[in-house]
Amino acid sequence: MSHAASGHSAHFTVDTSEVLLVALYLRDCAGxxxxxxxxxxxxxxxxxxxxxxxxxxxxxxxxxxxxxxEAWWHTLLAHRVGDAVLPLPPHFEALDGMAAMKALLRAHFGTAMAWAEERCAEYALRVGARGADSMDRLLGRILQERELELGRPARPFTLEVIELPLAGRRAWWVEPDTLLICQDLFDDEGSVRSYVEPIIRVLA
Structure with missing residues (x-):
């Protein structure tokens, strides 16, 4: 899902991430x-x-x-999340040099993958219920409002929005171009705006 703003100067992608879901599952199951x-x-x-x-x-x-x-998590967020590589058996090459993480994943890979796939399926149903482009439309409106304030088109930028099934209603900007957001936050447009508007103000 994506949105191209006026003049194609800004681009949003809105999705979840199977790789981040697996990483967070391993984090939580390991305490x-x-x-x-x-x-x-x-x-x-x-x-x-x-x-x-x-x-x-x-x-x-x-x-x-x-x-x-922590090192794996940093690597996942240091690049575009949509391009992140899922560690796969039997060698889990994406975790080379991380023997403890490989041991954990080797023991729980099937469970982690099944859990992540269930969450991805639930996310698809959630997006379908609210309208596939509803988040894109909201981001587009916020951007257009900022462009009216500026009196010019936005500077070119990309913002990758990753929705995750987390407790609470918050969002975290991982500079320069990633926003991690609790799925339930979307139900409150005012709260979404409180996180997104300052980011758009900086990027545009």
């Missing part, structure tokens, strides 16, 4: 909440926590697992 930047709230519905001591004891334990998850 690593509060890890990474931005430190997102727990998934909703909550994920059952599992024991990781036996899995990671030979490769650095829980402390190493936390450091490796």
């Amino acid at each position: 690593l909440q509060g890890t990474g930047l931005p430190a997102l709230p727990p998934l909703f519905p909550a994920v059952r926590r599992v024991a990781t001591r036996q899995l990671t004891r030979a490769v650095g334990g829980r402390a190493t697992l936390r450091v490796e998850w």
Whole structure:
């Protein structure tokens, strides 16, 4: 889903991310909440926590697992999220150099993938129910309002909006061009605007 603004100067993409869903599932099932930047709230519905001591004891334990998850999370958000590569068996090459993360994923890959696929299916139903381009239209309106204030077209920019099933109603701007947003936040246009308008003001 995308929106091209006036003069094709701005482009929005709005979607969820299977890779981020898998990463957050692993974070929560390993009890690593509060890890990474931005430190997102727990998934909703909550994920059952599992024991990781036996899995990671030979490769650095829980402390190493936390450091490796943070490094992976940073890598995922350092580039366009839509281009992120999902670590796949048997070697999980996307996590090379992260033995503790590979051990965790090897043990829980099937469960993590099944959970992420369910959330993606639910997201598709949610988007269908509210209108596939409804978020795009809202972003487009906010941009047009900013262009009227400026008296000129917006500067060229791209904003990637990633909706995630997180507890609460918040959003996090990962500079320069990614916005992570709780799915339920969309139900409150005023709250969406409170997060998006300052970003558009900077980018446009």
